[in-house]
Amino acid sequence: MKITVLGSGSNAPVRKRGMAGYIVEADGKRLFVDMGPGCFYKLLKKGIKVEKIENVFITHCHWDHICDLMTVLFSKAYHKLKQTPINIYCPAGIKRILGTMFELSVLATPKCKIKITELKKSELKVGKIRISTVSILHSKKLNSICYRISFKGNSVVFTGDYYFCEKNLKTLSRFAKNCDLLITDSSFGEREKCNVHPRPRETAKILDAVMPKSVLLSHLFPSAADSDLINDVRKNCKEFNGKIIKARDFMEMGV
Ligand SMILES: [Zn+2]
Numbered sequence: 001m002k003i004t005v006l007g008s009g010s011n012a013p014v015r016k017r018g019m020a021g022y023i024v025e026a027d028g029k030r031l032f033v034d035m036g037p038g039c040f041y042k043l044l045k046k047g048i049k050v051e052k053i054e055n056v057f058i059t060h061c062h063w064d065h066i067c068d069l070m071t072v073l074f075s076k077a078y079h080k081l082k083q084t085p086i087n088i089y090c091p092a093g094i095k096r097i098l099g100t101m102f103e104l105s106v107l108a109t110p111k112c113k114i115k116i117t118e119l120k121k122s123e124l125k126v127g128k129i130r131i132s133t134v135s136i137l138h139s140k141k142l143n144s145i146c147y148r149i150s151f152k153g154n155s156v157v158f159t160g161d162y163y164f165c166e167k168n169l170k171t172l173s174r175f176a177k178n179c180d181l182l183i184t185d186s187s188f189g190e191r192e193k194c195n196v197h198p199r200p201r202e203t204a205k206i207l208d209a210v211m212p213k214s215v216l217l218s219h220l221f222p223s224a225a226d227s228d229l230i231n232d233v234r235k236n237c238k239e240f241n242g243k244i245i246k247a248r249d250f251m252e253m254g255v
């Protein structure tokens with residue numbers, strides 16, 4: 001599998017770090033995980049046209065993960081010859097957001113088939129790529145979806161945004177166990193207080209429980225991006241000894 005980071009930042013983007021989005025390529029197919037603002041334009045710059053966007057997996061309803069999904073749909077509506085079907089996999093709520101947006105904006109809806117599948121704990125396949133999902137808490141009131149994408153015995157797990165609590169630790173330790181690459185929310189540095197994202201010492205606890213081969217720290221707010229994040233995670237790990245990588249926009253990795 002090939003993984004491309006489109007956006008390694010958060011909803012406080014900076015010049016070199018845009019909002020959430022990734023491409024997973026395997027079996028001659030492309031899966032898109034999250035579609036934050038700016039991702040669609042980055043895809044066009046990479047030569048990926050709108051008609052090639054057919055399978056989009058959304059982790060949760062926050063703007064930094066979904067805004068360009070709307071741009072993709074409007075672009076499909078505008079380019080009448082490019083209205084290939086689109087499958088959107090997402091947590092509950094996205095259908096309502098898209099419906100309201102099309103209703104209130106009074107703009108053309110694409111004529112193509114739009115299939116929206118709202119997920120909780122699910123197993124699905126795109127070609128020979130296997131996708132498992134589980135629900136995780138982003139906050140006490142908001143669920144997010146984690147994706148485990150597997151092909152030919154290798155797997156990458158996207159945590160999406162989450163906060164550290166015993167329940168999420170238990171969920172991730174089972175769901176992501178021994179994956180090849182864990183792409184994790186790493187929004188903030190140690191000094192920041194936040195009840196919707198983990199801090200380095202909490203990420204270390206997740207890594208000790210999951211024991212992935214390597215981890216990509218992503219969804220970085222500027223303060224985390226500017227800190228010694230890798231060292232801050234590493235020094236708190238008791239068991240995990242794998243590779244720790246700080247995500248960058250347009251970074252490509254093989255799994
Ligand atoms: Zn986010």
Ligand SMILES: [Zn+2]
Nearest residue numbers: 060062138161
């Ligand atoms: Zn979020």
